[in-house]
Amino acid sequence: MPLAGRAGRARLLGQLHAPDVPAHSPRVLGVDDFAFRRSRTYGTLLLDVETSTPIDLLADRTSETLAAWLTAHPGAEIVCRDRDSGYSRAIKEAAPDATEVADRWHMLQNLSAAIERTCHQHRACLHKYALDDVDAPPSATAPPTALLPLAPPLDNIPATPLMQRVTERHAEIHRLREATWTISAIARRFGLDRRTVRRYLTTDLDVLIASARDRRPRQLDPYRPYIQQRFTDGCTNAAQLYREIHEHGYRGNHQAVRLYIRSMRGGTAAAEPPRPIPTPRKITSWIMRPRDGLSREEQDQLDEVRIACPDIATACDLARVFTGLVRDRRGHLLATWVREAETTGPGPVRGFAGFLRQDWDAVLAGKTLDYSSGVVEGHVNRLDDQAADVRPRLLPARSHPCPAAIVTVTKFRPDP
Structure with missing residues (x-):
């Protein structure tokens, strides 16, 4: 009515x-x-x-x-x-x-988390490869997507409020878990989702801190090539350069520009703008997407990562095969994939394979039935x-x- x-x-x-x-x-x-x-x-x-x-x-x-x-x-x-x-x-x-x-979507999400943990654990490989590439003589045929170090090693990063909060929360969650608190009770205690609590319990502290570090903004980075070109042309006034990049969208503070100009005057700034090492989350997104869905630049960067770290390359191959099994409903090949992952895969991927075994019948049905x-x-x-x-x-x-x-x-x- x-x-x-x-x-x-x-x-x-x-x-x-x-x-x-x-x-x-x-x-x-x-x-x-x-x-x-x-x-x-x-x-x-x-x-x-x-x-x-x-x-x-x-x-x-x-x-x-x-x-x-x-x-x-x-x-x-x-x-x-x-x-x-x-x-x-x-x-x-x-x-x-x-x-x-x-x-099936949750299975792919769990695999994605395992791939990201693998990338976090092997960031040292990427840094070493990048440093070796920097030390090598320049080549005219070197690909423009070569990895170059931008972020300092984890041990050299000064503590930030975010990283300190992650460290304290990690210790407190593990303490409560050892005191026989349930995951639901811990989630209510901190006002977190249960999945977040599980991540704190199953992820190494270094991985969590690295993830927190990767969220730090670097607002000046996109404007460094412009600043270096203007500096080479003779414009060395930090205030003038700040005004110019501000007109082009820079929203950082003047202090960052002034410090960067000082490093260039002192010869401590790189002559060429460094290219950042891809974050674990970005590498994971490249791996979990079909290769034909990546741009040419993304494919080249992923190839560089595979060259830098054999474990990430193995995880990538296993993830691509698993995604194909899910997409094509080829559940009859799942047991073979699990054995391969447990034999050759890096630690997080082996853990994911073991997790599938614990729920085998439901996982197999998910890869066989249309529902x-x-x-x-x-x-x-x-x-x-x-x-x-x-x-x-x-x-x-x-x-x-x-x-x-x-x-x-x-x-x-x-x-x-």
Whole structure:
């Protein structure tokens, strides 16, 4: 029935009624977690994968809650889920005959994290290769994408507030874990996502610090070639050069320009602008993307990285093969890939292969069946947007939107 007069969002939501939850689970059930309040409160979204229809939204993401729902709503033959072990326990307990399907996107995400850890562990190879390249006689045929050192070695980096915070948090999380705190409890203690806590627990401190260092801005770097050219032309006034690059978009401070000009006058600045070594995250993005999707420059830089570090080259080859297995549903070749990764792969990739063995049946189903959690992820993203939009207008700061109301909005979303 149409509402008379103007109506706000709170009033409109008050007119909605949650749909009835079916007595039986759909044949293909999708399960994924959803943030009522990011890094604080999470629920579980249940979805009919075949019709892309939300079924229910549970108030938390514990295995006990999901197991109770599956017991009260039998009938699921296939359950698509992420790699969360809590969901797996619930399915084995309440729906033991159902086929579990590990989500392919999450598998690729886990592999990407293993590749990035490998790149972090072997940054010394890239620095050594770059230094050797700098010391070698210049060649007219040298590729323009040669790696050159820009960032100082990790041991020589002065502490920053961000790096200090990472160090302290790493120590505190490990201390609580040794005191038998659960990952969920630690996440609540620090207001973090559980995935972030797991990263602190499974990643070396040097890798975390290097990641924090790589986020430091270097605003002057893109303008160094221009400054060096103007310096060669005779313009050595720092204030003048600052004004010129500011007109071209530089938003750093004058002090950085003045110090760089001083280093050029003293002969301590490089005659040629150094090219940065690619960050582990950037190298990982090149590896995880199809080679024909990279630009020519990116392909050349990746080839330089492969030459500099055999372990990264091996990880790259293994990642490319694994991605092909996922894309083409060649699950019958997965066992061969796992054996190869455990035999020849660097440490993080071996760990990823071992992680696949722990969830073997679901992983194999994910590489064989057409079903996945992709449709569930789309609804989760929509729910994230709706919860962020509903929460501040309807509820006190410490509460979260009613699950039924959000399912109603999702299922019967009006046309704009």
